[in-house]
Amino acid sequence: MGAGHAHMLYRHGSSPVHALPPHTKLTAVLAFVVVVVATPRTAVWAFALYAALLGTVAYAARIPPGLLLRRLAVEVPFVAFALLLPFVARGERTDVLGLPLSVDGLWGTWNVLAKGTLGVAASVLLAATTELRGLLLGLQRLGLPPLLVQIASFMIRYGDVVTDEMRRMRIARESRGFEARGVRHWGVLARSAGALFIRSYERGERVHLAMVSRGYEGTVPLVDEVTASRAQWSYALALPLSALVVCLLGWTL
Amino acid sequence: MTPETPETPETPKTPEVSAARASEPPSLEVSRLAFAYPDGHQALFGVDFRIARGERVALLGPNGAGKTTLVLHLNGILTAGAGTVKVAGLPVGRAHLAEIRRRVGIVFQDPDDQLFMPTVREDVAFGPAAAGLRGAALQDAVDRALAAVGMAEYGHRPPHHLSFGQRRRVAVATVLATEPEILVLDEPSSNLDPASRRELADVIRSLDVTVLMVTHDLPYALELCPRAMVLGDGVIAADGRTGDLLADEDLLRTHRLELPYGYRLTPRNRRG
Known part of the structure; x- marks a missing residue:
């Protein structure tokens, strides 16, 4: 039996990222994704910086890049349609390898691919460093x-x-x-x-x-209260806050 | 090969002990309990018995004798059509169900039904937490219960990753955690390999708690319970020393109970 099927996304470890309370990580990932989505698609360099930020987190969490890349494959079915955009979108056209493609469509593809990949990568990191049970406790802590x-x-x-x-x-x-x-x-x-x-x-x-x-009356008593110190919060929120700076630069530059 | 005659490892409680405890209310007192299911099938026809504090009693009976129905009356899951059940003097009824359910610890047959929380520790904590325990007191109760069944190191494991015997012992711990007046075990030896069976017997013997063991595993009843009752056709058909009941071949035959091949109780055991 070994590790159950339900827990195969989790990669056991003792890194500082693993040690963070689950609700701080959930908040950080959610905020990060929102910031990424809010970034203008033309600020290509901003997405490179986001990827670098996630790379830093993966390094701190000791998640091997190979594992991260393999798990990114889950997004393939979801972004497949994005590849159609350059063919079907209207407006200005440009030639790529002899194919007339829509400029707007190309930007659309880039937008979906870049933002989707960053979001999935952040989620993969969250799942790999947080036990399923912890995620649930975190969600409950956040008011689910x-x-x-x-x-x-x-x-x-x-x-x-x-x-x-x-x-x-x-x-x-x-x-x-x-x-x-x-x-x-x-x-x-x-x-x-x-x-x-x-x-x-x-x-x-x-x-x-x-x-x-055994005395069940509609609520399961919360046995493990998850708590986070101010330091842990600031540590977890470093990711979305740095991303926010990049995002604001993306809008102003 | 000569069939082996098992020893009775248990000497019944001495009269002095019984006398000392006679002043306390019995752990369990069932009188004239009758019950019919909504479809009209009557399962219990007036069940009467008392179990004194500290006793270990086996409830024997074939499949379909009404054993499980009786067990579900003990903590108020089913409500008696007639008659009463009292746990340490407290009548089972709507008024104090929570207290009754704390006092009566039922260990169900399939540990996968009993263990419903994601980790062993949370599962053991469920009962005491539902009763309002928190913090260090809760942690204490969990640690003590797990230690009592020899599973102290398994707190953080998910139940699915334990062996069947370990799961059964954790299931016992989940009800021990609320410090029950009486422990009710439904077919505790089913599906256990011989080693797990012995380990569970050691655990049960080491506990200082009243035990009602529902089973058709007669050697296990003999090993653990000085006293036994036979439930047949919805009434207590016999009540006495386990060794005596199991030596009564007519009684066993009438109630579809059989000792395993090679077992025969001799007068030596009857005396015990």
């Missing part, structure tokens, strides 16, 4: 409704249990000679999914029973 935090906690706790159940059902199917090959077998898979749903639903009822037996 406790009910949502409870639901997310149960997803973390029971994700592995349900995945395990699914795996056992698959093994049981295959042990009886079943192999999903094509549409004709979808019926069997659908019935397995239905059975899994009912099992999970019944488990939910049993879990609720166990919770009520």
Whole structure:
């Protein structure tokens, strides 16, 4: 079993970035992304500076560049459409390798790619340096409704249990000679999914029973209060504040 | 090979101890408890018994005898159609459900149902925190409960990464943390390998708490509980020394209970 599937984004470490309280990191990432998005797209040098800032954070967190780049791949499906912009946008045209492309569209592509990549990179750094549980505690600290935090906690706790159940059902199917090959077998898979749903639903009822037996009355008491010192806040907010300076320069220069 | 006869490792409590505790209210007192499910199926037909403080009692019965139904009455999850349940003198009812649920620690059969928080420590803290404990007192309660089951080093682990036996022991810790009057274990030995089974038995024996153990694992009942009750057809069909009940072949046969192959209780055990 080892590390569960739910925690694979986290990279264990003891860097100063890992040590920061989760809610300061969440705030820092959110503010950083807002600042990046607010930067004029023509200030190309500003985006280079943002990338350098993130590079510094990654270095401080001892996250290998290779890992960071590999994880950036998640954005590919989302930015694919941005590559179409130069072909479909209207307005002034320019020739690139013999293709007439829209100038405005090219800027649009650059805008989406640069801002998207920076946002994803910041999130990847956050996920790699903060445990899932910490993220939830941080969100709760920042005022996310406790009910949502409870639901997310149960997803973390029971994700592995349900995945395990699914795996056992698959093994049981295959042990009886079943192999999903094509549409004709979808019926069997659908019935397995239905059975899994009912099992999970019944488990939910049993879990609720166990919770009520131990005094649950609608709220999960907060055991781990996360707190941050002024120094930790200023350390975490150094990233968005430096970004803000760059952004303001981008607008004025 | 000659079948082995297991020793009874437990000597029942001496009369002096019982006398000293006679003045306290019993940990659990169930009288004329009857219950029918909404669909009309009647599961309990007037159950009567008392468990004194510090006793360890096995509740034996085949699947479907109403054991789980009875257990769910002990902390007010199900409400009796007739009759009463008292925990250390306090009647189970709407008025003080929170206190009742603190006093009655139920350990359910599947630890994955019991352990619902992301980490072991938070799970053990759930009960005492729900009861209002915070800070150092909460930390103390958690540490003590985990130490009592020998899992002190596993506080920060997610339950899914523990072995089944470890999860079962943590499940015991989650209810110990509220310092219950009575510990109710539902099939504690199910799915355990022999070593985990023994480790859990050691833990249960080391606890200074009243225990009601619901099971059809007869050797485990004999090993841990000096006294046993047989629940059959919704009533207590027999109540006595575990060794005596298990030596009564007719009783066992009537209630679909069987000792494992090779077990036979001799008069020596009956005496114990």
